[in-house]
Amino acid sequence: MKNRILIVDDSFYMRTMLKNMLTDAGYDVVGEAANGQQAIEMAAATRPDLITLDVILPDNTGLDVLKGIRQDQPEVRIVMCSAVGQEVIVNEALESGAVAYIVKPFSEEKVLEIVSSALQQGSAATTEADDTPAEG
Amino acid sequence: MKSREQEYREMFMAEALEYYDAMGRHISELEKNPSAEAALNELFRLMHNLKANARAMGFNELGEIAHGMETIFGLIRSKEKDFTGSIIPVIFGGIDTIGTMIRAIGEDAAMPEVDVLLANLDRLVKGEEPVLEGELVTTDDARKLELSDLVYIQIKKLDHLLNLVGELIIDRDRIFTLGQEIGNPALQSVASHLFRIADELQYSVMDARLVNVGSLFNKFPRVVRDVATAEQKEVNLTISGQDIQIDRNILQIITDSLLHLVRNAIGHGIETPQEREKSGKPAIGELAILASTERDDVLIQVRDDGRGINVDSVRRKAVERGLVSANAAATLSPADVRAFLFEPGFSMAKEVTDISGRGVGLDVVKLAIDSLGGQLRVESELGKGTTFTLVLPTSIAVKGALLFELEGRSYALLLMHIDSVVSLWPEQLHVVGGMLLAEVQGENVPVVSLRQLLHTSDEPLPPADRSELHGRQDIIIANYNNRRLGLIVDRFVRQQNIVIKPMSQPLDTIDLFGGVTLLGSGQVCLVLDVPAITRVFLAKRP
Numbered sequence: 001m002k003n004r005i006l007i008v009d010d011s012f013y014m015r016t017m018l019k020n021m022l023t024d025a026g027y028d029v030v031g032e033a034a035n036g037q038q039a040i041e042m043a044a045a046t047r048p049d050l051i052t053l054d055v056i057l058p059d060n061t062g063l064d065v066l067k068g069i070r071q072d073q074p075e076v077r078i079v080m081c082s083a084v085g086q087e088v089i090v091n092e093a094l095e096s097g098a099v100a101y102i103v104k105p106f107s108e109e110k111v112l113e114i115v116s117s118a119l120q121q122g123s124a125a126t127t128e129a130d131d132t133p134a135e136g
Numbered sequence: 137m138k139s140r141e142q143e144y145r146e147m148f149m150a151e152a153l154e155y156y157d158a159m160g161r162h163i164s165e166l167e168k169n170p171s172a173e174a175a176l177n178e179l180f181r182l183m184h185n186l187k188a189n190a191r192a193m194g195f196n197e198l199g200e201i202a203h204g205m206e207t208i209f210g211l212i213r214s215k216e217k218d219f220t221g222s223i224i225p226v227i228f229g230g231i232d233t234i235g236t237m238i239r240a241i242g243e244d245a246a247m248p249e250v251d252v253l254l255a256n257l258d259r260l261v262k263g264e265e266p267v268l269e270g271e272l273v274t275t276d277d278a279r280k281l282e283l284s285d286l287v288y289i290q291i292k293k294l295d296h297l298l299n300l301v302g303e304l305i306i307d308r309d310r311i312f313t314l315g316q317e318i319g320n321p322a323l324q325s326v327a328s329h330l331f332r333i334a335d336e337l338q339y340s341v342m343d344a345r346l347v348n349v350g351s352l353f354n355k356f357p358r359v360v361r362d363v364a365t366a367e368q369k370e371v372n373l374t375i376s377g378q379d380i381q382i383d384r385n386i387l388q389i390i391t392d393s394l395l396h397l398v399r400n401a402i403g404h405g406i407e408t409p410q411e412r413e414k415s416g417k418p419a420i421g422e423l424a425i426l427a428s429t430e431r432d433d434v435l436i437q438v439r440d441d442g443r444g445i446n447v448d449s450v451r452r453k454a455v456e457r458g459l460v461s462a463n464a465a466a467t468l469s470p471a472d473v474r475a476f477l478f479e480p481g482f483s484m485a486k487e488v489t490d491i492s493g494r495g496v497g498l499d500v501v502k503l504a505i506d507s508l509g510g511q512l513r514v515e516s517e518l519g520k521g522t523t524f525t526l527v528l529p530t531s532i533a534v535k536g537a538l539l540f541e542l543e544g545r546s547y548a549l550l551l552m553h554i555d556s557v558v559s560l561w562p563e564q565l566h567v568v569g570g571m572l573l574a575e576v577q578g579e580n581v582p583v584v585s586l587r588q589l590l591h592t593s594d595e596p597l598p599p600a601d602r603s604e605l606h607g608r609q610d611i612i613i614a615n616y617n618n619r620r621l622g623l624i625v626d627r628f629v630r631q632q633n634i635v636i637k638p639m640s641q642p643l644d645t646i647d648l649f650g651g652v653t654l655l656g657s658g659q660v661c662l663v664l665d666v667p668a669i670t671r672v673f674l675a676k677r678p
Contacts, residue, residue, distance in 0.1 A: 004374070011185045013147045017192065020140065030374050031357065038354075045357035045373045047420075056184050083188035084203075105192035 002028040003119050006048040008039040008065065009081060010057050014104070018052060018081075021108045022115065036060040036068075043069045048076060050119055052102070055082035055089050063093055070097050077118050081106075148193050152238045155182045159231050170219040180209040186234070197250050198237045204257030205230050211261070226256050226266050291384055294345050298532075301338050302635040305534070306654045308334040313657050342383070342531040349427045349436065350378025352387050356398060356425055363402045370409050370420040371402055377427030382434045383531045386508055390436070390526060393501040397438040397524050398425065400498075405442030405522050415519065417441070422521075432536065433510075433552070434528045441521040445514070447473045457482060474514050475617045478502040502617070506667050509535060509550050509650070513618060527552070535636060537653075538612065539629040539661065542586055546661040547625075548634055548653060553666035555613040555620060557628060562605040570599030570678035574622050576613055583611060583622030584673055590648070597676045616670040623669070636663055648672065 005027050009015045015032045022029050030046040033039035036059045043051060051069065055062040066078055080093045080101040090101050099118045102111055159182055162175040169175075183206035191199040208227065211217040219227075236248050256266035308330050315327035353375050364371040406412075406421035413419050424439040447470045454476040455465045465473075476482055480499045505512045505526055516522040529535060529552065536551035558576060565583060566573045572583040588597060611622045636651040650665035 010181070011151060011189055013144065013151050013189050014185075014192070016147060017144065028374070028376070030376070031354075032350075032378070041361065042357045045361050045371075046375070047372050056181050058178070058181060083184060083191070086184070104188035 002026060003050060004028045004030045004046070004048045005115070006031045006033065006039070006042055006046055006051045008033045008036075008051060008057070008062070009054040010034050011054075014054070014081075018111065021111050025112050025115075027115070034058075036062075036065040039065050040068045040072075043076065044072060047073065050077045050079060050115060052079050052081050052115075053093075053098070055080055055086045055093070061089065063089055063096065066093055066096055066098060077121075079114060079118050145193070148189055149238070149242050151189065152186060152241075155186050156231075156235050156238055158182055159234070163228065163231055166219055167224070173213075176209060176213045180206060180213060183209060195237070195241060197247060197254075198234065198241075200254055201230060201234060201237070201250060201257065204254065204261065205234075207261050208257065217260075222266050222268060223260060225268055226253070226260060229253060230257065289344075291345075294341070295385070297341050298345065301334075301341050302534075302637075304334055305338060305635050309655065310657075313655075338534060342534070345383050345385070345531070346381040347384045347387060348378055349380050349382055349387060349434070352391060352394065353378050353425055353427070356394075359395065359398060360402065360423060363399055367403050368408060369402055369406050371406060371423050372420050374422070374424040375426075376424070380427040380429055380434055381530070382528065385532060386434075386528055386530075389504055389508060390528065393504045393526070394425070394436065394438065396497060396501055398423070401438055401440040401442065401522070401524075405440040405444075407443055411443075429530075430527075432530055434530055436526040436528065437523055439521065439523040444518040444520055444522055445474055445477070445516040446518060450474065450476055453482070454479075471515075471618045474516060475619060477514065478512065478617055508532065509552055511552065511615070511617075534633045536631065537634045537663065538631055539655075540610070540612065540625040541627045541629055542590075542625050544626075546629065546655060546659055548632075548661050548663045549612060549614065549623075549666060550650075550663070551631065553614050553616060555615045558611050558613065558622075559608045560611060561608055562602050565602060565605070565609070567600050567602055572600040572602070572622075574611065576620070576622070579620070581613060581620045581622050582673070582677070583624060584677075586623040586625055586669075589623075589669070589673060589676070592676065595676075597678050599678050614666045614669065616666045619670055621670055621673055634661075634663070 005022055007015050007018050007022075007029060009018065009032075012034075015034070019029045019032060030048050031042040033042045036057045039051075039053070039057070053062045053066060057065065062080060062082075066080075069076060069078065074097075078093075078098045080090050080098045081104060082090055082101065083104040090098075094101065099121060100114050102114050159179060162178045162182075165172050165175040166179065183202045187199050187202035187206055190196070190202060205227065208217065208223065212219050212223075217223065230253060233248060233250060233253055237250075239245075240247050252267075256268075259266050308327075311323075312327045312331055315324040356375065357373060360371055360373045401423055402421075406423065407415070407417075409419035412421065422439075422441045424437070426435075426437045426439065428435045428437075451465050451468070451473045454460050454473065455462050459476060459479060459482065460468070477498050478501075482499065502512050505528070509529055511525075511527040513525040513527065514522065515525070537548040538551060538554055538557065539546055539548050541547070556576065558574070560574055564574065568580075573580045574583045575581075584597065584600075592598075605624075609624050610626070610628050611624050612628075614621050614623055634653040636653055647668045648665060650663045650668075653661050653663060655661050
């Protein structure tokens with residue numbers, strides 16, 4: 001069965017790029033959220049295997065969203081997505097259970113590599129010792 | 137077809153301009169109130185997004201500037217800096233430069249010099265004083281007032297435009313035909329130019345009305361969650377095809393239908409977790425809302441893996457309601473039986489709702505889809521689930537139609553309702569129970585002479601007689617509600633895109649005709665309504 005992915009990013013351009021990359025690679029993009037509230041709702045409704053989560057969102061930070069979603073679904077794998085400059089938040093996200101991060105701008109190969117390894121390494125909840133992020 | 141790069145570029149531009157507009161708003165707010173937190177957060181976010189997007193597009197200098205600005209807004213936010221003094225001209229200069237750069241990208245023009253600005257941003261970040269000389273004075277170019285490239289327009293205005301285009305197309309066809317009749321080369325040349333322009337105009341207007349189905353789909357996660365909670369079901373929703381485009385009014389018209397189908401699927405289709413586990417299914421039910429395109433149509437499907445439709449109880453109910461005789465009911469295929477669910481009033485039957493888990497108000501959904509010239513299909517497997525498929529036109533204005541002749545008059549049938557056309561010899565038709573049958577794609581399809589159907593008033597059709605048919609028969613295989621019906625016509629004419637005008641009073645009470653269109657020859661052509669024709673046939677068949 002195809003792995004199901006939810007994309008969270010407030011930029012339409014970014015969402016479209018990610019969606020195209022992931023869809024082309026055979027993943028099932030089950031939804032796109034543009035803000036934190038939507039992200040939490042869509043995560044609950046679509047129960048994806050993996051979420052790509054933008055660090056900075058209009059209504060709250062990706063960090064709040066991460067915590068909110070993980071409370072409800074500890075098994076979902078979350079990959080943070082950020083442009084350089086927000087390393088502090090990214091590190092905090094990794095400590096709070098994100099399994100990897102992608103640095104914008106990203107290449108297609110990099111995204112697919114990180115997503116596929118994040119899907120393979122299982123949820124952070126079960127592999128706390130091995131939360132070394134993939135390199136961006 | 138646009139290349140992906142081109143599409144990304146347009147998307148980038150549209151979003152960058154939107155960001156730039158918003159930056160202007162928030163910076164004036166910040167100027168009035170240097171500690172306005174919301175404005176600061178937004179400026180920070182906009183710069184962050186612009187940076188990421190610009191770098192992804194390879195506009196590195198723009199990315200650098202946005203990065204510097206983001207850092208400074210971050211410092212102001214964390215109270216390490218104040219929005220006062222020399223920081224203000226640098227930031228205003230930065231936003232102006234961002235505007236100039238975005239404009240330059242849009243026009244493929246040369247980018248402005250940005251070294252001084254970058255150096256100043258760098259100094260500010262390091263806690264040094266910026267050097268405010270010469271270059272930072274805003275150029276005339278940057279002083280231009282920027283207007284957004286996007287216009288919000290009332291759908292009413294687009295409706296009016298579309299109606300006018302419809303009128304224009306009819307006149308265009310008329311002029312084109314006149315040009316050929318008169319045979320004047322100059323007129324013909326102007327007419328064919330007009331033909332092309334009007335075509336392009338029509339597609340542009342239709343294009344302007346298109347929206348992503350995602351704008352509707354994205355409301356469903358919330359709906360599904362609420363309904364599932366209320367019904368005490370566990371449902372996993374999948375949405376796909378959000379970027380499929382469709383006319384905004386069509387999306388508006390199907391909104392309630394889709395809501396209805398989704399509520400039905402959760403309320404009556406998907407079982408409770410306990411029931412599901414008992415029948416060996418995962419406790420969480422699967423619901424999918426999918427959009428795709430097929431030829432010129434848009435398909436929207438609502439699919440669940442619930443209990444499915446119980447064909448036998450629907451069959452029983454149809455007999456009880458007098459919709460079909462017990463004998464006839466016994467021979468109907470499951471698909472034919474399921475079609476009864478869409479009969480007016482049928483679905484009100486409470487019992488069916490409980491037993492089959494389906495039915496409340498499906499006739500209303502059916503009517504909405506019919507009004508668009510679309511189709512509603514249902515497939516279901518008992519115990520496995522149900523899929524409803526809405527087949528919708530992309531646009532409401534122009535529809536593909538088959539023109540044919542009957543007794544010297546032209547008529548049209550929408551292609552959407554036509555499965556195929558065949559020409560058969562009388563020997564290839566069989567008479568069963570007073571009815572003509574033709575084998576089409578391995579299935580027996582009832583065939584009726586359209587002339588007879590239109591001419592016999594209220595009495596039933598006379599039993600079919602093959603000897604009345606002479607020579608090859610042109611037959612249109614129409615399809616409505618999973619029911620196929622062959623209509624014998626005098627002659628196929630051609631396929632053509634037509635603009636349908638609704639019938640005006642008092643003719644609008646004749647429901648056999650879905651509307652009227654004018655042909656290039658100036659002749660009025662009636663558009664036959666397949667749903668109505670099918671109903672008449674069912675009522676009158678021998």
